[in-house]
Amino acid sequence: MSKNKAKSKKLSWAYQFKRLLWLLTVPLSLMLIKLAASHPQRTEEIYSRSIYPVLRRIFISVNSCVPFSLAELLIFSAAALIAISTVVLFIRLLLRRTKPVVFFKHVVTLAIAAAMLFNSFYLLWGFNFMRPGVAELMGLNVENRPLDQLEELCYTLLSDAEELRATVFEDENGVYAFNGERKDYLSKIPKAYERLSAKYPLFDGDVGMAKELFTSELFSRFGISGIYIPYTFEPNINIDQPPLLILSSAAHETAHQLGFSKENEANFIAYLACSESDDPCVRYSGTILALIHCANKLNANDRQAYYELYSSYSAGIKRDLENYNKYWNAYTSSTSKAVDKINDSYLKFNSQTSGTKSYGEVVDLLLAYFYGSTSTAD
Numbered sequence: 001m002s003k004n005k006a007k008s009k010k011l012s013w014a015y016q017f018k019r020l021l022w023l024l025t026v027p028l029s030l031m032l033i034k035l036a037a038s039h040p041q042r043t044e045e046i047y048s049r050s051i052y053p054v055l056r057r058i059f060i061s062v063n064s065c066v067p068f069s070l071a072e073l074l075i076f077s078a079a080a081l082i083a084i085s086t087v088v089l090f091i092r093l094l095l096r097r098t099k100p101v102v103f104f105k106h107v108v109t110l111a112i113a114a115a116m117l118f119n120s121f122y123l124l125w126g127f128n129f130m131r132p133g134v135a136e137l138m139g140l141n142v143e144n145r146p147l148d149q150l151e152e153l154c155y156t157l158l159s160d161a162e163e164l165r166a167t168v169f170e171d172e173n174g175v176y177a178f179n180g181e182r183k184d185y186l187s188k189i190p191k192a193y194e195r196l197s198a199k200y201p202l203f204d205g206d207v208g209m210a211k212e213l214f215t216s217e218l219f220s221r222f223g224i225s226g227i228y229i230p231y232t233f234e235p236n237i238n239i240d241q242p243p244l245l246i247l248s249s250a251a252h253e254t255a256h257q258l259g260f261s262k263e264n265e266a267n268f269i270a271y272l273a274c275s276e277s278d279d280p281c282v283r284y285s286g287t288i289l290a291l292i293h294c295a296n297k298l299n300a301n302d303r304q305a306y307y308e309l310y311s312s313y314s315a316g317i318k319r320d321l322e323n324y325n326k327y328w329n330a331y332t333s334s335t336s337k338a339v340d341k342i343n344d345s346y347l348k349f350n351s352q353t354s355g356t357k358s359y360g361e362v363v364d365l366l367l368a369y370f371y372g373s374t375s376t377a378d
Contacts, residue, residue, distance in 0.1 A: 016105050022112045029119045036130040048131040052259050053205055055124060059233035060208045060257075069211035069236050071229035076215070082110065117231075125230030128261040134268065137202055140368035147301055149371055150363070154298050154309050156370070157291040158317075164284040165316045176320045178243050178281070185281060186210050186237070189250045192277035193258070196269075199276065203269065207257050208234070210250035216240035220331045225249045228256035244324045247285035248274055264361035267293065271366065288320070290366055297363045 036043040063070050089106050092098040135142045169179035178185055190207050197204035210226070213219055216238040219227070226237045226249040235253030237246060251270035260266055267289065274286020299306035313321075 011099070011101055011105065013101055013104070016101065016108050019108050019112065023115050025119055026115050029122055033122060033127070033130065036127050040130055040132045043127060044131045044137075047127045048259050052125070052128060056233055056257065056259070057206050060206050063232050063234055064208045069213060069229075069232075069234055071232040071234045071236060072211075072213055072215065074232070075229075086110075121230060124233070125228075125256075125259075126261070128259045131259075131261075133262070134202075134260060134265040135365060135368060138200065138369075140365060141372050142364050142368045145367050145371065147298075147305075149367055150294065150298055150301070151305055151309070153367060153370055154291065154294045155312075157287055157294060158309065158312065161284065161287045161291055161317060162314050164280050164287060165314060165320075167280040168284050169281075170316070173323070174316065174319050175242070175323045176244055176284070176316070182212070182239060182243075182246070183209075185247055185279070186212075186250055188277055188279050188282050189247065189254055189273070192251065192273045192282060193254060195276035195278075196273045200272070203258060203273070205258055207254050210235040210237045210253055212237055212239045220328075223328070223331060226253045228253045233257060242320075242324045242327050243285075244320050245285055245289055247282050248289040251282075251286060252289075264365060267362035268365040268369070271362070272369075288317075290362070292321075293362050294366060 036047070086106065089098060089103050093100065093103045131137075134140075165176070169177055171177040187209050190209055193203060193207050211234050213227075213236050217240045219225075219238045220240050224238060225241055225245065226235065228235050235250060235257050237250050237253065239246065241249075248270050251273045252266045254273070255266040255269035258269070260269055271286045271290045274282050274289075277283050277286075295306060295309060298309060
């Protein structure tokens with residue numbers, strides 16, 4: 001077949017409709033997802049503890065050589081390329097300078113690319129949603145607990161936070177700040193995970209340092225403090241936000257990199273990892289993360305008890321929290337709410353039935369961790 005005939009065949013409507021058969025890989029993936037969800041132990045053995053660690057090791061060895069976020073570069077480059085090419089082709093179609101089948105070919109290509117992205121999402125990371133929960137893996141007894149345990153835990157975390165707050169650096173406004181290069185602090189997160197794995201082998205594995213997002217301010221407009229991109233195996237951190245939770249956010253995204261997909265579990269693991277750090281700044285960030293969620297839960301159940309708790313916060317912790325809340329309140333908009341709804345739907349699709357509320361479910365894990373477990377993690 002000549003080159004002209006081959007080209008003509010590929011631009012035929014029949015050939016383009018034939019290409020749409022690639023979209024059938026999505027139902028196949030959905031079947032595998034359902035199968036994995038119905039056999040969590042097998043998913044743990046075959047994927048989370050066998051296939052995924054190998055993939056993670058390979059990708060980290062590559063992206064760790066690059067000081068910037070590969071994911072950020074690829075996402076914005078791809079978005080720009082898709083937008084520009086689609087607009088140009090559409091204009092050419094309107095001006096009758098290209099055939100309708102050429103534009104249809106472009107649409108089909110984008111649909112196939114979207115299907116491949118969906119499939120590779122689960123192959124590279126998403127099947128971790130279907131593994132057993134970290135409570136089961138650690139032998140934690142998650143159950144309904146009396147309110148006084150929650151209140152006691154809040155005061156325990158507050159006591160730890162107060163002790164750490166006295167050792168960290170303040171800026172000219174009396175707000176917690178980094179005393180040195182931010183990357184030096186971020187480099188302590190993988191070391192904290194190394195210490196954690198010595199205590200709990202469940203968390204053993206290669207992890208890389210979180211990447212700083214160049215477009216962090218844009219991510220703030222979306223209401224995003226950090227994001228894990230499984231296509232490059234990179235934890236990414238919004239560095240425009242106040243320092244208070246930057247390190248615990250890095251630990252949260254690193255937990256995702258380690259293969260723990262659920263948000264409440266990533267928050268819990270972030271607290272555990274930060275607690276193992278030899279740097280008080282890392283421990284303070286992790287403790288404040290846990291305190292915020294526990295205090296919010298207390299407020300939802302007993303507002304008076306919460307007010308009494310908050311009144312006992314030191315001036316330094318109050319300044320840190322007020323500065324943090326002031327920053328994010330400035331970015332509350334229809335855009336951030338829309339992104340939050342998208343995230344909520346994404347989490348619910350991936351077996352987190354409470355959606356974005358699952359972030360706060362870390363409290364159940366913290367209570368189980370502090371007040372009793374059924375066995376020791378292996």
